[in-house]
Amino acid sequence: MKKNEFVSQLSEFCEFENENFTLETLFKSINGYDSLAVMSIIAFVDENFKMSLTASQLNKITDFNSLVELIGKDKFEDE
Amino acid sequence: MGAKLMAFGIYLPEFVLTNIQLSKDFGRWEPEKIESKLGIKERHISEVDETAGDMAFKAALKVLQNYDKSKIDMLLLCTQSPDYFLPTTACILQNRLGLKTDLCAYDFNLGCSGFIYGLAMAKSFINAGIATSVLLITSETYSKHIHPKDLALKTVFGDGAAATIIESSNQDQIFEFVLGTDGSGKDNLIVSNGGFRNAFDPLVQEKTTDSDNIYSDNHLFMNGPEIFNFTNIAVPKAVEQCLVKNKMSLDEVDYFIFHQANKYMIEYLRKKIGIPKEKYYVNMLLTGNTVSATIPIAIDDALKNGKIVKGNKVLLCGFGVGYSWGAVIIEV
Numbered sequence: 559m560k561k562n563e564f565v566s567q568l569s570e571f572c573e574f575e576n577e578n579f580t581l582e583t584l585f586k587s588i589n590g591y592d593s594l595a596v597m598s599i600i601a602f603v604d605e606n607f608k609m610s611l612t613a614s615q616l617n618k619i620t621d622f623n624s625l626v627e628l629i630g631k632d633k634f635e636d637e
Numbered sequence: 638m639g640a641k642l643m644a645f646g647i648y649l650p651e652f653v654l655t656n657i658q659l660s661k662d663f664g665r666w667e668p669e670k671i672e673s674k675l676g677i678k679e680r681h682i683s684e685v686d687e688t689a690g691d692m693a694f695k696a697a698l699k700v701l702q703n704y705d706k707s708k709i710d711m712l713l714l715c716t717q718s719p720d721y722f723l724p725t726t727a728c729i730l731q732n733r734l735g736l737k738t739d740l741c742a743y744d745f746n747l748g749c750s751g752f753i754y755g756l757a758m759a760k761s762f763i764n765a766g767i768a769t770s771v772l773l774i775t776s777e778t779y780s781k782h783i784h785p786k787d788l789a790l791k792t793v794f795g796d797g798a799a800a801t802i803i804e805s806s807n808q809d810q811i812f813e814f815v816l817g818t819d820g821s822g823k824d825n826l827i828v829s830n831g832g833f834r835n836a837f838d839p840l841v842q843e844k845t846t847d848s849d850n851i852y853s854d855n856h857l858f859m860n861g862p863e864i865f866n867f868t869n870i871a872v873p874k875a876v877e878q879c880l881v882k883n884k885m886s887l888d889e890v891d892y893f894i895f896h897q898a899n900k901y902m903i904e905y906l907r908k909k910i911g912i913p914k915e916k917y918y919v920n921m922l923l924t925g926n927t928v929s930a931t932i933p934i935a936i937d938d939a940l941k942n943g944k945i946v947k948g949n950k951v952l953l954c955g956f957g958v959g960y961s962w963g964a965v966i967i968e969v
Binding site: 573592593594596597598600601604610611612613616617 | 674675789846847848849850860861862863865866869870901902905
C-alpha cells in the first residue's frame with residue numbers, strides 16, 4: 559500500500575467526514591476522532607498489516623505520518 | 638447426569654435513556670451516528686434506589702411464574718454492583734423470593750464473562766450431585782458506577798437483569814467449557830476507589846480521557862482500545878479452543894451468541910472468526926451493553942424470534958473486565 563492510499567483508505571474505514579487529509583493531518587484536528595476511531599485504526603492496521611497496536615502506542619501518534627512510522631515505513635510501497 | 642437450560646426471565650428498568658437525550662444533554666455526538674456505529678438506540682437505567690438485588694428479584698419473579706420454586710436448591714447471583722459489601726445479595730434474595738432454606742446461595746463478582754461462569758458452576762454442582770435445580774441470575778447496574786459526565790460509557794452501558802433456570806437432566810445440553818483469565822488487564826476496565834485498596838474519595842478530582850470523556854477514580858474507567866485489543870486476541874482463540882474441546886467445526890454450530898459489547902466490536906470479531914452473518918446474533922439496540930445479562934437476554938430473544946429453535950447447538954462466548962472470558966456450546 560502506498561502512503562497516500564493508506565491515508566484515504568484509513569480515513570474511509572474510520573468514517574472521517576472530510577476527504578482531504580494528508581500525511582500531515584493531525585488526528586486530533588479531525589472531527590469524529592474518538593475512542594471508536596482509535597479502535598478503527600487498530601482494526602485497520604490489524605487487517606492490512608497483521609500488527610496489533612496498543613492504546614499506549616496510539617496515544618503517541620500525532621498525524622498520519624507518525625502512524626506510518628509506527629507501522630514501519632518499510633511496509634509501504636514507494637510513491 | 639447432565640444439565641439443561643430451562644427458562645429465562647428478563648427484567649429491564651423502566652427509565653429509558655435515548656441517544657437523542659444523550660446528544661441533547663452533552664451537545665455532541667449525533668443520535669444516528671451512535672446507533673449506526675455502536676448498534677445502540679436506547680438503554681434502560683435503574684432508579685437511584687433500585688439496586689442489582691431489586692432487579693435480580695424482579696427477573697427471578699418472572700422466571701418463577703412458570704416454575705415450581707420449591708425445586709430450586711441453588712441460587713447464584715453474578716453482579717459487580719452488590720447491594721452491600723456483606724451480606725451476600727444472594728442470601729437476601731433467598732428470603733425475598735421465599736425460596737427454601739435448604740439452598741446453596743452465593744454471589745460471584747464477574748462482568749461480561751459472568752453468565753458463562755455461572756453456567757459452568759451450575760453444571761458442576763448438578764453433576765457433582767450437590768444441586769438439582771439452579772437459579773442463575775446476572776444483574777448489573779453499571780450506570781451507578783459511571784461518572785455523570787462520561788458520555789462514552791453512558792452511551793455503551795445499560796442496566797438489566799436476567800434469571801435463568803438450569804436443571805439436572807438425563808440428556809446433557811450444556812457441553813464443554815473454555816474459561817480464561819488474564820489479570821494483567823485489570824487497569825483497563827476498573828472502578829479504582831471504593832474497595833479496600835483505595836477508599837472512596839469524596840474530594841476526588843475529575844479526569845479527562847484522550848477522547849474528552851470525563852471520569853474519576855470513584856467511577857468506572859474503560860480503556861476502549863485496549864479492551865478491543867484484548868477481545869481480538871482472546872475471543873477468536875476461545876472460540877477455536879471451544880470447538881476443539883467439543884469436537885465440532887465452525888460449520889456444525891447452528892448459531893453464535895457472543896456478549897453484546899457493542900456492534901462495532903462484535904461485528905469485527907464475527908469477520909475475524911469467519912462466522913456467517915445469518916448465524917450470528919447482534920442486537921443491543923434497545924438495551925445497550927448490560928454486562929453479564931447480555932447473553933441470556935440474547936438467548937431469550939433469539940428463541941422468541943425463532944433465530945434459534947429446539948435442538949440447535951449454540952456457541953456462547955462472554956469476555957471483558959478482569960480480563961476474564963469463557964465459551965461453551967449449549968443445545969437449546
